Structure formats: structure tokens, C-alpha cells
Amino acid sequence: MLKTLVVYYSFEGNTRYIAEAIAKELGADIQELKPVKDLKSKGFGKYVWGGRQVMTKKEPVLQPLEKRPEDYDVIFIGTPVWVYTFAPALRSFFVKYPMKRKKVALFICHGGGPKDAMAKFEAQVGECTVIGKLDLMNVLDEEPEQKKKAALEWARKCVDAA
Numbered sequence: 001m002l003k004t005l006v007v008y009y010s011f012e013g014n015t016r017y018i019a020e021a022i023a024k025e026l027g028a029d030i031q032e033l034k035p036v037k038d039l040k041s042k043g044f045g046k047y048v049w050g051g052r053q054v055m056t057k058k059e060p061v062l063q064p065l066e067k068r069p070e071d072y073d074v075i076f077i078g079t080p081v082w083v084y085t086f087a088p089a090l091r092s093f094f095v096k097y098p099m100k101r102k103k104v105a106l107f108i109c110h111g112g113g114p115k116d117a118m119a120k121f122e123a124q125v126g127e128c129t130v131i132g133k134l135d136l137m138n139v140l141d142e143e144p145e146q147k148k149k150a151a152l153e154w155a156r157k158c159v160d161a162a
């Protein structure tokens, strides 16, 4: 039986909604990435401060993880898209926990303009086998149940193929 972990960061709940649903569906463990200091504003300021973090390739300090990624065979990794790439908390994660010889499934949540965010995300897990990729737009704002259903079908297929 392959051990499965769902790792994610979410600032406003979209990625969390999908991550929690996948973990529940698969009976997998779940690990949220929580920066010690996250963005304060959910207003327009988030684009300014979040954008700056992306541009400066900031690696925000994360709260200690409860789960050890190295203990798992299959890792689902989820991020919101920030300025056409993965969120800074994921950069911290990849630096501290380089992914090697894992089966990884990647999902991104965005607002309609991800550009090549998935390719940039995938480049971080070079030494792993990517078993699935999914991008979801406006998860909580437009038919969240539909998006969840699609994500669960996708997640099931990923583990069946793993």
C-alpha cells in the first residue's frame, strides 16, 4: 500500500478546499504549509506584497511540518498561482525538502491567468515522476462542488496509475 501525503499552501481557501477533499477521498495524510509571517491583507495589498515576494524569490520561513515528506511514496502538492508561478511558501518547501524519487501529483488553483505556472511548478520536482497535473480556475467562486468532483476523479486516477 503506497503511503500518500497531500501538501499545500493556501492564502484564501481555494487550494485548501481541494487539498482537504483529496486527502479525505484517498485516506491520505495532509500537511498545510504555513508561513510564520503570511500576507496580512486580503485586499488589494495582497497583490503588492505577494507579488513582491514572488519577484524577489522570497522563501518565507515555514512553521515546522507535522508530516515528513520523505516518509511517503506519493505526494500531491497544491498551490495557488501567484504572478504566473507557484506561491513563495512552495519555494521554501522545495528548498527545505527537495523532492527525490517520489511520485508526485501537482495541482494549481488560479484566477484565470496561470500562463506557464504549471511548467515552473513541475520544474521543481525534477527528480520525481509526475503522475498527474491539474489546474483549476476560481474554485470557490464558480461551482465549487463541480471543481471538487473533477479533482477527486483526477486524484483517484493518479493513485491508480501510481
Ligand SMILES: Cc1cc2nc3c(=O)[nH]c(=O)nc-3n(C[C@H](O)[C@H](O)[C@H](O)COP(=O)(O)O)c2cc1C
Pocket: 009, 010, 011, 012, 013, 014, 015, 016, 046, 047, 048, 049, 050, 051, 079, 080, 081, 082, 083, 084, 085, 109, 110, 111, 112, 113, 114, 138, 139
Ligand atoms: C499575490 C497574488 C498573485 C496572483 N497572481 C495570479 C496570476 O498570476 N494568475 C492567476 O490566474 N491568478 C492569480 N492570483 C489569484 C489566485 O491564484 C487565485 O485566487 C487562487 O484561487 C487563490 O488560491 P488560494 O485561495 O488557495 O490562496 C493571484 C493571487 C495573489 C494573492
